[in-house]
Amino acid sequence: MESLAFLVLAPLAAVLMLAVGFVAWRRRDRAGGWALVAFSAAELGWLVMDSLSLVAPSPEAAVWFAKGTLLFSPQLGNAWVAFVLSYTERFSRAAQTVVWALVAWAFVYGLLSLTNDTHGLIWSEVDVVPDGLFFRVTYALGPVAWVQSAFSWALVLSSLGAVLWAYTGADARSRALSQWIVAGALVPVVFNVVFLVGLGPLAKDFSPIAMAVSSGAFALGLARYRLLDLQPIARAALVNSLPDGMMAIDARGRVIDVNPAMKALLGDGVAPVGKPLAEVAPRLEQAISAGGGPFHLTAGGVTTHFDLSVSPLLSRSGRQFGQLVLLHDVTQRRAERAELRRINAALHSANAELRAQNDELDAFGHTVAHDLKNSIQGVLGYAEILRDDGPELDTDTHRVLSDDLVRSAYKMDSIVHELLLLAGVRKADVEPRPVNMGGVVQEAMDRVRDARGASGAGWSCPAAWPVVLGHAPWVEEIWMNYLSNASKYGGPTVTLGAEATDRGVARFWVHDDGAGLTPEAQARLFVPFSRVGTQAVEGHGLGLSIVRRIVERLGGTCGVESAPGLGTRFWFALPLEGVETETALAIG
Numbered sequence: 231m232e233s234l235a236f237l238v239l240a241p242l243a244a245v246l247m248l249a250v251g252f253v254a255w256r257r258r259d260r261a262g263g264w265a266l267v268a269f270s271a272a273e274l275g276w277l278v279m280d281s282l283s284l285v286a287p288s289p290e291a292a293v294w295f296a297k298g299t300l301l302f303s304p305q306l307g308n309a310w311v312a313f314v315l316s317y318t319e320r321f322s323r324a325a326q327t328v329v330w331a332l333v334a335w336a337f338v339y340g341l342l343s344l345t346n347d348t349h350g351l352i353w354s355e356v357d358v359v360p361d362g363l364f365f366r367v368t369y370a371l372g373p374v375a376w377v378q379s380a381f382s383w384a385l386v387l388s389s390l391g392a393v394l395w396a397y398t399g400a401d402a403r404s405r406a407l408s409q410w411i412v413a414g415a416l417v418p419v420v421f422n423v424v425f426l427v428g429l430g431p432l433a434k435d436f437s438p439i440a441m442a443v444s445s446g447a448f449a450l451g452l453a454r455y456r457l458l459d460l461q462p463i464a465r466a467a468l469v470n471s472l473p474d475g476m477m478a479i480d481a482r483g484r485v486i487d488v489n490p491a492m493k494a495l496l497g498d499g500v501a502p503v504g505k506p507l508a509e510v511a512p513r514l515e516q517a518i519s520a521g522g523g524p525f526h527l528t529a530g531g532v533t534t535h536f537d538l539s540v541s542p543l544l545s546r547s548g549r550q551f552g553q554l555v556l557l558h559d560v561t562q563r564r565a566e567r568a569e570l571r572r573i574n575a576a577l578h579s580a581n582a583e584l585r586a587q588n589d590e591l592d593a594f595g596h597t598v599a600h601d602l603k604n605s606i607q608g609v610l611g612y613a614e615i616l617r618d619d620g621p622e623l624d625t626d627t628h629r630v631l632s633d634d635l636v637r638s639a640y641k642m643d644s645i646v647h648e649l650l651l652l653a654g655v656r657k658a659d660v661e662p663r664p665v666n667m668g669g670v671v672q673e674a675m676d677r678v679r680d681a682r683g684a685s686g687a688g689w690s691c692p693a694a695w696p697v698v699l700g701h702a703p704w705v706e707e708i709w710m711n712y713l714s715n716a717s718k719y720g721g722p723t724v725t726l727g728a729e730a731t732d733r734g735v736a737r738f739w740v741h742d743d744g745a746g747l748t749p750e751a752q753a754r755l756f757v758p759f760s761r762v763g764t765q766a767v768e769g770h771g772l773g774l775s776i777v778r779r780i781v782e783r784l785g786g787t788c789g790v791e792s793a794p795g796l797g798t799r800f801w802f803a804l805p806l807e808g809v810e811t812e813t814a815l816a817i818g
Contacts, residue, residue, distance in 0.1 A: 232434040233284045233364040240281045243442030247274045259545040265313035272309055275302035277438040283367055289358035292365035299438075300352065301340035306441070307382040308332045314389040332385075339378055351375070359433075366434055371426065379426060386419050417444040475536075475557035478543065483507050483515070486552065495527060495557060514538075518555060525557065535561045586779075605645065608638040655779045660701040662784060664807045667695035667738070670702050671726065674709035678717055688722045689713075695728050696736035698804040704780045705804075708788075711777050712740040712800045720744035720798065730806060735786065739801035747792040755790055777802065 251270030257263045276299050283295035312329045315321040321329075339352075346352045355370040371379065390412050421440035425432065475492030479485055485502040496502055502510040507518070517525045518540050525538040536557040543552040612635040620628065671691060716724045720742025728738045747755075755774050781788040781802050792798035 232432060233361040233366050236434055236436065236439065237281060237284055237364070239436075239439045240277060243277055243439050244274060246442045247277065257545075259547045259549075262313045262317035265309050265316055269306060269309035269313060272302045272305040273438070273441050276306070277442065280435075280438050284361075284364045286365055289365055292358050292367050293356060296367040296369075297343045297346065297352075300343035301337075303437075304336035304339050304378060304382065305333065307385045308336055311385055311389050314392055320392070339374070342374065346372075361434075368433065379422070383419055383423060390416065417441075474559070475555075477502075477507075477555040477557075478552055479507055479518075479555060480552045481550070485510060492555075492557065514555075518553065533561075534559060535564050589775075605638045605642040609635060609642065612638065655704065655776065655783055660704070660783075662699035662701065662805070664697050665700045665702050665705055665804075667698065667705070667728070670706045671695070671709055674706050674713055677706075677710055678713045689724045689726065691726045692728055695738075696730045697807045698736045699807055700784045700786075700804050704784065708777050708780055708802055709740070711774060715774075715800065716740050716742040716744075716798075731803075734806055735803045736806050737801055737803045739799050741797060741799040743797040746794045746796050747790070747798055748794055752790050752792060 247270050251267060251274070254263055254266035254270060258267055279295050279298040279302065283292045283299070286292035286295055308329060311332070312321065315325050315329070342349070343352045346356075351372045351374040353369040353375065354372040357368045359366045359368055418437055418441035422435070422437040423429075425435045425437060472489055473491055475495045476487075476489040477485060477492045478487040483506050485505055485507055488496070488502055493502070496511055507515040514525070517523070517538055522538040522540040525536045527534050527536070537560045539556045539558070541554045541556075542550045543554050544550055612631050616623075616628070616631055616635070623631070675689065713724070721744045723743045725741040726739070727741065728736060730736045777788055781804070784804055786802060786804040788800075788802040790798065790800050
């Protein structure tokens with residue numbers, strides 16, 4: 231009744247093979263897919279031919295169908311080897327040539343089986359035994375069949391060794407996957423060996439049934455581990471050793487593979503494989519949906535920054551079946567970039583400071599070489615005249631020469647004062663304090679009156695001044711320069727003013743009703759050696775450059791507003807007391 235048992239199990243075995251073939255067909259464009267399709271077809275052909283031999287209408291037909299099984303069974307080993315070589319990425323051109331040669335030999339072997347009656351190389355003896363309602367074909371292997379069987383066993387066993395070698399050092403999930411693969415091939419080999427050498431109690435070869443059952447193990451592996459959805463196992467060692475986190479996601483958003491680095495990022499207690507990513511790591515899933523980019527994870531109060539890249543997983547036909555996610559740790563790179571930006575900013579600041587120092591050196595050299603030298607020569611000239619011709623000069627001439635001598639000395643004193651002030655502004659370390667602007671302005675006005683003999687009759691000031699943060703001696707120099715320019719270049723009316731703005735600063739100005747300045751003349755202001763007016767008015771051009779340096783050191787801004795025929799307004803702005811401000815605000 232073994233034949234009946236075989237026929238009862240055959241439909242179930244056929245269903246299992248069709249399931250494997252269907253899954254393999256849907257994934258035929260992935261590594262090993264086509265080989266599994268061929269394997270399923272060969273196994274199904276063997277199973278059908280063996281079943282037909284049992285239900286054949288005559289002994290001769292039973293023998294013919296039994297010979298027909300040999301058209302399919304030798305191809306199983308070839309298809310299996312092609313699957314293993316393809317899946318382990320060893321299916322080189324030379325390996326393909328060898329596999330095709332084995333396929334061709336299997337067809338020759340099948341033809342030899344059909345003509346076995348003339349040579350007996352496949353079956354040395356053949357008999358048909360009635361088994362109830364069925365015919366069971368029994369045979370003794372011929373020399374070629376023994377060689378073919380031994381070769382097929384060795385081929386399958388060596389391929390299993392290749393699979394186990396590929397999984398050496400792999401993670402637990404990959405080792406579990408290898409067990410399904412080994413089981414899928416080892417079970418039918420054992421059944422076939424036991425039957426052919428006569429060690430088992432069965433008179434009927436149940437190898438096709440065992441092959442189908444083992445294919446069920448394959449089907450379970452395909453469903454549970456997404457066998458053909460994963461990258462070939464030859465890449466496992468490389469992927470597992472990657473320092474970057476790697477994750478594969480299928481088209482439905484389920485995690486189908488992760489490497490150890492990604493698993494560590496998600497948490498050692500998390501088992502993500504087979505679960506929706508939205509459930510395992512919702513933030514990561516949202517970032518992937520957004521297309522990747524900067525991403526961060528925080529654990530134990532420490533934030534790690536990543537560059538998240540998302541790439542499509544494409545089949546050989548170009549159809550997308552999932553996504554590959556990579557998390558590259560860029561925390562150190564971000565820190566290095568931040569440090570590089572800090573260093574560049576420091577270098578930029580140092581370069582700016584160096585340029586300022588060079589400008590000051592140029593100003594010093596220019597002033598000493600020209601203005602101060604001219605003043606010294608004037609003093610020497612007047613002194614020599616007074617020394618040599620003094621007794622012979624009349625009183626008026628003597629007074630004129632003495633006045634010129636004193637004026638030159640005052641000019642020398644002014645130049646030296648401004649040079650020292652220019653150097654001091656750069657080097658001095660002052661702490662901004664509230665400035666009594668009314669007192670500072672009064673001191674500056676008195677100095678201008680004393681220095682230039684101005685009466686100040688046409689000067690007007692506000693009754694109250696905003697309180698700002700600054701350094702009173704430096705602020706006095708600003709007013710001194712502005713008022714001095716107004717008295718030299720402006721008209722009889724000079725207006726001083728101030729206003730507090732809603733931007734946390736106060737704006738101060740000196741307005742005169744002089745001829746005004748063209749845009750070209752305004753562009754030359756606040757630069758060393760540039761004068762506000764014409765060359766007919768004396769000056770050495772350092773005043774407004776000193777104003778700019780002072781205002782910048784105090785965290786403010788300065789500027790000029792003028793037009794020909796409308797007078798000129800010089801202004802500066804400083805932070806109000808009680809208002810925090812880190813940078814100067816441009817006030818136009």
